[in-house]
Amino acid sequence: MAEVEETLKRIQTQKGVVGVIVINSEGMPIRSTMDNNTTVQYASLMQQLAAKARSAVRDVDPQNDLTFLRIRSRKNEILVAPEKDYLLIVIQNTNE
Amino acid sequence: MLAKHKKGSKVKRTSLAKDENIAVATFFPVFLTTKTQELLHCCVGEDVSAENPLKLLQKDDIISDMKTRAGVSDFHPAKHIILDYPEEELLLVYDNNFQYGQNFFLVTTQEAKEKLLNSKKEVAGLEKQDIEVDDEEELTHFEYHTPEPQPWFSLGSEMEIEELTQIVSQQKLVVRATRAMKFFGKPISFSDLDPTDPRAGVVNCAPYEDATHTLSRLQMDCAVQASPVLNNNYSQTAWRYPRNAHTQYCPRMLTETERTTIQKSHEFIEFLTSRARRMVLALQQNYIVDVFSDEWVALPGKEELVERRSDDQLKEIQSFIDPTFSKDESITCIHWHPTLHDVVVLSIMEPLPFDEHVKQTTQSVPSRLLVWQFSDPAQPKVLLESVAGTYCFEFCPSDQNLIAGGCRNGQIVLWDITSHTHRLMKQKTEKVKDSIAATETGLKEVCKPPSEKQCAASSTESGHHMSVTDVHWLPGYYKLSCFGVPLMNKTKLCLQLLSCSVDGTILFWDIRPAKSAEPLERRRLSEKGGVKTRRLKYLDLKCHPLFKVSVPSLSGGSDCSLTCLSLHIDTEKSSQAKEARKVLDNVDYADLQQPPLCNAKILDDIVTNIFVGTKDGEVVSTSWRLQKDSGGKFTSSKPHFVIPTHHGSIVTMERSPFCCDLLLCVGGDSFSLWKEGVQDGALQVSRCETHLYTSGCWSPSRPAIFFLGRSDGMLEVWDLLEEPTPIKFHNVTSSAVTNIRVQSEYSHVFLFSVLTFSASTSIADLHTSYPTQIMQNHLPSTQYY
Numbered sequence: 001m002a003e004v005e006e007t008l009k010r011i012q013t014q015k016g017v018v019g020v021i022v023i024n025s026e027g028m029p030i031r032s033t034m035d036n037n038t039t040v041q042y043a044s045l046m047q048q049l050a051a052k053a054r055s056a057v058r059d060v061d062p063q064n065d066l067t068f069l070r071i072r073s074r075k076n077e078i079l080v081a082p083e084k085d086y087l088l089i090v091i092q093n094t095n096e
Numbered sequence: 097m098l099a100k101h102k103k104g105s106k107v108k109r110t111s112l113a114k115d116e117n118i119a120v121a122t123f124f125p126v127f128l129t130t131k132t133q134e135l136l137h138c139c140v141g142e143d144v145s146a147e148n149p150l151k152l153l154q155k156d157d158i159i160s161d162m163k164t165r166a167g168v169s170d171f172h173p174a175k176h177i178i179l180d181y182p183e184e185e186l187l188l189v190y191d192n193n194f195q196y197g198q199n200f201f202l203v204t205t206q207e208a209k210e211k212l213l214n215s216k217k218e219v220a221g222l223e224k225q226d227i228e229v230d231d232e233e234e235l236t237h238f239e240y241h242t243p244e245p246q247p248w249f250s251l252g253s254e255m256e257i258e259e260l261t262q263i264v265s266q267q268k269l270v271v272r273a274t275r276a277m278k279f280f281g282k283p284i285s286f287s288d289l290d291p292t293d294p295r296a297g298v299v300n301c302a303p304y305e306d307a308t309h310t311l312s313r314l315q316m317d318c319a320v321q322a323s324p325v326l327n328n329n330y331s332q333t334a335w336r337y338p339r340n341a342h343t344q345y346c347p348r349m350l351t352e353t354e355r356t357t358i359q360k361s362h363e364f365i366e367f368l369t370s371r372a373r374r375m376v377l378a379l380q381q382n383y384i385v386d387v388f389s390d391e392w393v394a395l396p397g398k399e400e401l402v403e404r405r406s407d408d409q410l411k412e413i414q415s416f417i418d419p420t421f422s423k424d425e426s427i428t429c430i431h432w433h434p435t436l437h438d439v440v441v442l443s444i445m446e447p448l449p450f451d452e453h454v455k456q457t458t459q460s461v462p463s464r465l466l467v468w469q470f471s472d473p474a475q476p477k478v479l480l481e482s483v484a485g486t487y488c489f490e491f492c493p494s495d496q497n498l499i500a501g502g503c504r505n506g507q508i509v510l511w512d513i514t515s516h517t518h519r520l521m522k523q524k525t526e527k528v529k530d531s532i533a534a535t536e537t538g539l540k541e542v543c544k545p546p547s548e549k550q551c552a553a554s555s556t557e558s559g560h561h562m563s564v565t566d567v568h569w570l571p572g573y574y575k576l577s578c579f580g581v582p583l584m585n586k587t588k589l590c591l592q593l594l595s596c597s598v599d600g601t602i603l604f605w606d607i608r609p610a611k612s613a614e615p616l617e618r619r620r621l622s623e624k625g626g627v628k629t630r631r632l633k634y635l636d637l638k639c640h641p642l643f644k645v646s647v648p649s650l651s652g653g654s655d656c657s658l659t660c661l662s663l664h665i666d667t668e669k670s671s672q673a674k675e676a677r678k679v680l681d682n683v684d685y686a687d688l689q690q691p692p693l694c695n696a697k698i699l700d701d702i703v704t705n706i707f708v709g710t711k712d713g714e715v716v717s718t719s720w721r722l723q724k725d726s727g728g729k730f731t732s733s734k735p736h737f738v739i740p741t742h743h744g745s746i747v748t749m750e751r752s753p754f755c756c757d758l759l760l761c762v763g764g765d766s767f768s769l770w771k772e773g774v775q776d777g778a779l780q781v782s783r784c785e786t787h788l789y790t791s792g793c794w795s796p797s798r799p800a801i802f803f804l805g806r807s808d809g810m811l812e813v814w815d816l817l818e819e820p821t822p823i824k825f826h827n828v829t830s831s832a833v834t835n836i837r838v839q840s841e842y843s844h845v846f847l848f849s850v851l852t853f854s855a856s857t858s859i860a861d862l863h864t865s866y867p868t869q870i871m872q873n874h875l876p877s878t879q880y881y
Binding site: 001003004007008010011014015016017022024026028029030031040044067068070072077079081083085086088090092094 | 347348349350355358359360363364365367368369370371372374375376378379380382383386388
């Protein structure tokens, strides 16, 4: 448990990080640093997008797999690190 | 008896059989009970029996019986027969054998009744007769009746008969043939005529083989189209009542216990640690570098450049005027310090025109070299004193503390500013402190800048007789022997210099001690004793030139007065030498010896040509290698060419920093471009301008640009790519521009120092954008190539 805390703290203290969310494969948030509504919204959206991205990567080459997904917008950047059962989502502000 | 009876019965039977056919419809079986039989007197066995079955009944009796007994009467079923019977007497026949179903039957018709009665009688009669008669009457009983014609049923035999019958189908032809009268009565013979006989008049159509029939068709074009049997079919599930199968009103959430269990699980921890590493990397990347920044957009736009264009005048940054030392004196030469970028050394002299310089050679007026630093525009930092007026000087390329100068009296003078360099460098960093200190003291004490005497001067006898006009150090990648043969210089130090003067000679000097000097150890001891001696002291007044090259003038006879010269410097080799020199420390020249000739390697690829400009505006190209004369003596070689170009004395000869064989020669009222190796003449001579040119300088960063200073104080900027007029004019000073030097260290800003006769130095900043967009320093790029 302490490792989890430490790791999340390490991510949280990076420059510009707005929030960190960990969700399971069904899209249910396990751990989050933001309020519930935002968490649930991000969880559902990112889960679908990550699944779509993964299927796209695997369609092109079945040996390949998605390792990281970054969505950069004008205001911030959403980084998604998928795994077999879980998903790590981090929202960071961009410099511009 | 039996036989007879049999026959009789047989007959009877047959007659009865006949009657049976009729009697089926007419006999009505009826069952009579014993009581009815007694009433009607037809009891079985008594009145009626087998032999005597017939009994006549009265109709009235039957009807009365029926009436009395109504439905129960035995005659009830035959009621309608009885009532309909016309006669009074009904025949009742006893049926012993139950032939018709009951023990009695009624005869319904009169004819049958009569027949039966008659037959009975006949039988009775016959029986009687039978007993009497036997065999004789047998034959007469067979009465032959002729068979009557029956109607004929066709059974198919008529067809065969029809087939076999012969019918005349055609009408017979009747041919009437007559003969002539005379032939009447004569015998006739008819004969057959074969139809094939031609007399018959029969044309036989014989069958012949038709060719077309034998042709067998082997191949036949047959078109076949394979059309698939297509069948479009679709199916659609009938969603008759659209409604939501599932609805969710709030998101599913995990319970707290579930969350904690998940977070404690091993695989969750593993996932988080592995993913977090990558995430942190990505997060750091984001704020280190903005990969999506558009650099093209960030470039300065056209509008900014257009603004700059108009603002490309020379801006005077600083002007150095020293009232105490350089009042009313003219500046003859200026050089930037090779390493310290804000130090400028200039030589001042009396403001005399050039001709008078030439004349007054013997007069030795002490003059100075001023060392200025940007931080202190009011006072020069160091004063370098010399015995006579220094007309020109140059920093040693390998040793930044060594300055060689040529004096008006023909001497070559060396200065060593080692002790001041440190101070100058220190000054640079402690500028702020000094200024504060200065304000504190209130500038009361104006300390005199330290002066340094020259450390060595050449001997007066063997040097030039007249004023030295130009001094150059030889580049360090070669050195010369005493015959002018270029040798390899292992130390890559610049130890030799050459000078030209008005007396028409070019002298080569070497700062190393001559061979004939004192032995090394003794010298060292004497030097070590106590006083710190100057460097190069051994040269003082003992320096002799290596060799002499004299340049004959065009007109022959007396030598021409040389004003400036230019060496060929291979930029690549000189930069290599510069690199090699970096590792060397401060070298004591006293330790270096002039090596014997045979030791050093002879370099063949050194260009030994020099361009010399004369007072009369001639350009001379000559080589410094001494050649053997007819008498065996080494003399200076004949110049390659001597071409009069300019109308005045040549003031500047400078090689382009980009093309080492391109020369700019400025003199009189024009300038010319020369190329090494082209012996016919100048590449280009500009037309005669209205003003006299007094100085020229190449731009160190742009290949085709050079600056010319005019006698009226204007600075002309020429671009060789945009001929023929100068592209820019800058009014710098009121008096003539004598010298231009461009600092080449700063890539985007030029710093000129433009000297004038009135001893004011101005450092000017030529704005960057000019003539087209962004300035670039081309020199490093060409060196790279």
